[in-house]
Amino acid sequence: MKGRRVTALLVGLAAALTLTACGVPPSDVIQAGEPASGMYSPRPKPSEPGVVFLYFLDDGDPTAYPRKIGDTADLGNVVDQLFGGPTRSEAVTATTELPRLADTPAVTVGGGKDVSIKLPNDVAPFSQPAMLQLACTVAHARGSFVPLPAATHQDAAHTAPPLDAQRSPTHTSVSVLGDGWTMRQSDDSCPDPPQP
Template identity: 75%
Template sequence: MKRSRVTALPVGLAAALTLTACGVPPSDVIEAGEPASVVFSPDPKPSVPGVVSLYFLDDGDLTAYPRKIDDPADLRTVVGRLFGGPTTSEAVTATTELPRLTNTPDVTAGSGNGVSIKLPNDVAPLSHPAMLQLACTVAHVSGSFAAVPADAHRDGVLAAPPVNAQRSPSHTSVHVLGDGWSMTQSADSCPDPPQP
């Protein structure tokens, strides 16, 4: 027991000498304005669940089907849900001309009213009703949205920066890119979604 006290004393003394010998001279209190304060920035707004109109076909007619989505301004998610097809309850009246995709396609919002959608290589060119489904759904995503840019390393497609843009439904157009084909469809003839 005595041996550990004897060892601890020189170690503690060495530590105290090291701390006091750091070369900083003592000084008086220096007044330099108001005390520091911290400003907390507000938390980013969480996404608010909402309802979007996904356009499917009802007896061949383009029809808006309201669908609850966690972030209704997330264009990529909305397009992914459209490619997922009608739900079981929607399928009573709704059909789709869009192929079912296992992964959400790349969606890029342009600086104007254009939106590009890059489909996987094995997808055949889309029918006219399928293009209308896409154009009308994209056109009625409410408010401004930030689209996810296309993957810069996939198939040599260059990524565009995310764009926050206010869309005019009647002036929106969708450009769909496939393997060796591309198609463009405007939303000027889309039926209006039902009012809440």
């Protein structure tokens, strides 16, 4: 019984000390001005599916082929799609000189319009047409995207660029880094990108 009384007394004493709040007197609300504010950073909008133009070869010339892509802002995804080669419907007229890669290449966007693509090991240097495919695709992907029409499918048929297409005033340069080799290509020789 004595233990219970001591415990009850200690609990009562602790409650009394808590209620006195160490002698701090109560006060009213103190006005301190405007509520806290700071930089507002809205959540990024999720990217919408769209169409990007991948450059494959048609009779040896780089030609734009529309391709549905989930994240049009992801240049690495665009490059990966290009290395994947033409789809079955694109392959009717399209070929590629780019190899199929075992691993995804690392894409780095530098200052200005420079893009570097680091390839997995054991990839041979590219031909001039393959370098043009890369440079044209990257240049177009960095410059413009076309919203995806409701009726477009993954295997959309090839569409020729319209005659009134115009080249962007700035040029892109692509550096490809292989295992012991580096190649560089600008988009100067690329055909004008198609217009929506």
